[in-house]
Amino acid sequence: MPKHLRKKIINQLKTEFSAISVNEGLSRSMICAMAAQLDISVDQLADVRCAVSEAVTNAIVHGYGAPEASDGNESGTGKKTVYILTTLYDDRSIKIIIRDRGCGIADIPKAMEPLYTTDATGERSGMGFAIMQSFMDSVRVKSMPGKGTTVELKKAFSAPSAAEPGTPADKETKDVSETTPSPSDGRRTRSGGRKRKA
Amino acid sequence: MYQQEEEIIPQTVTAEYVSGVLNLTISGDIDHHSAVTLRQRVDREIYFYRPKIVLLRLDRVDFMDSAGLGFFMGRYQLCSALGASFRLIDPPERVLRILTLSGMDKKLDIEKIYHSDKKEKKDHAEASAKKDHQPAQN
Numbered sequence: 001m002p003k004h005l006r007k008k009i010i011n012q013l014k015t016e017f018s019a020i021s022v023n024e025g026l027s028r029s030m031i032c033a034m035a036a037q038l039d040i041s042v043d044q045l046a047d048v049r050c051a052v053s054e055a056v057t058n059a060i061v062h063g064y065g066a067p068e069a070s071d072g073n074e075s076g077t078g079k080k081t082v083y084i085l086t087t088l089y090d091d092r093s094i095k096i097i098i099r100d101r102g103c104g105i106a107d108i109p110k111a112m113e114p115l116y117t118t119d120a121t122g123e124r125s126g127m128g129f130a131i132m133q134s135f136m137d138s139v140r141v142k143s144m145p146g147k148g149t150t151v152e153l154k155k156a157f158s159a160p161s162a163a164e165p166g167t168p169a170d171k172e173t174k175d176v177s178e179t180t181p182s183p184s185d186g187r188r189t190r191s192g193g194r195k196r197k198a
Numbered sequence: 199m200y201q202q203e204e205e206i207i208p209q210t211v212t213a214e215y216v217s218g219v220l221n222l223t224i225s226g227d228i229d230h231h232s233a234v235t236l237r238q239r240v241d242r243e244i245y246f247y248r249p250k251i252v253l254l255r256l257d258r259v260d261f262m263d264s265a266g267l268g269f270f271m272g273r274y275q276l277c278s279a280l281g282a283s284f285r286l287i288d289p290p291e292r293v294l295r296i297l298t299l300s301g302m303d304k305k306l307d308i309e310k311i312y313h314s315d316k317k318e319k320k321d322h323a324e325a326s327a328k329k330d331h332q333p334a335q336n
Contacts, residue, residue, distance in 0.1 A: 125267035
């Protein structure tokens with residue numbers, strides 16, 4: 001791709017945190033703060049938020065096999081780390097890479113099947129990847145059993161909608177109101193005054 | 199009864215029991231982390247009251263991911279086992295979306311009180327509800 005057509009990085013955030021479930025909320029807030037810089041709608045933000053939450057939960061629950069919610073009191077959490085790299089591009093797209101050094105996935109297509117779950121107690125839905133796929137443009141999973149898993153989420157947002165504070169429209173009306181009452185002072189007071197009241 | 203405990207934990211469940219109907223209101227986020235606390239609290243209420251009908255109010259839920267689906271599924275199964283009916287009341291649009299996506303909207307009993315449009319936010323629904331209330335008071 002020619003250099004001038006390549007999209008430019010406008011912001012990048014690299015984070016790593018302990019693989020404990022209390023950090024799921026933290027990662028969501030972090031991604032929200034980053035994605036909000038693209039000036040996207042609340043619903044779009046919620047989609048990204050949900051997809052990231054799924055990926056981070058997967059890394060913590062499946063990658064590192066945290067059995068239940070933990071607050072970091074158990075031993076050995078220091079070695080279990082989730083890495084997130086968030087990149088914003090100038091074409092209003094976002095790329096989020098979530099990486100863990102956990103157990104890895106042996107059969108990726110099967111793991112991504114909706115309703116497939118390793119959980120037998122009926123407390124998990126097996127919808128994680130399905131939600132990621134429906135909320136993001138692309139989901140790529142790379143994994144090596146015993147080495148870890150990398151999930152790459154991408155989403156591109158279209159230009160801001162016209163319903164949002166449209167500066168061009170405001171400018172036009174302002175220009176008209178300023179230029180029309182120019183011919184004479186009398187006309188300006190009559191027509192201009194009325195127009196403003198109406 | 200449990201109010202002192204609820205103030206400590208940001209994830210709150212309020213329970214109200216009236217003649218066989220257990221009304222549970224959940225607020226905050228439902229994710230893998232909070233689901234554990236929620237599960238314990240909700241199950242405790244269900245086991246304590248042994249209701250005929252369990253209503254789970256969701257209008258104050260800010261966020262939910264697939265862990266929430268699992269949470270609903272588990273409660274649905276528990277209620278079925280105990281011979282109670284389980285119903286979700288007023289899920290926000292985003293929660294409803296995830297429920298629809300997983301096909302759980304067909305399996306679970308969902309009731310929407312605010313008949314709001316897709317674009318209408320929770321705040322709008324609340325605001326309009328307040329407006330409706332004001333004339334009645336006057």
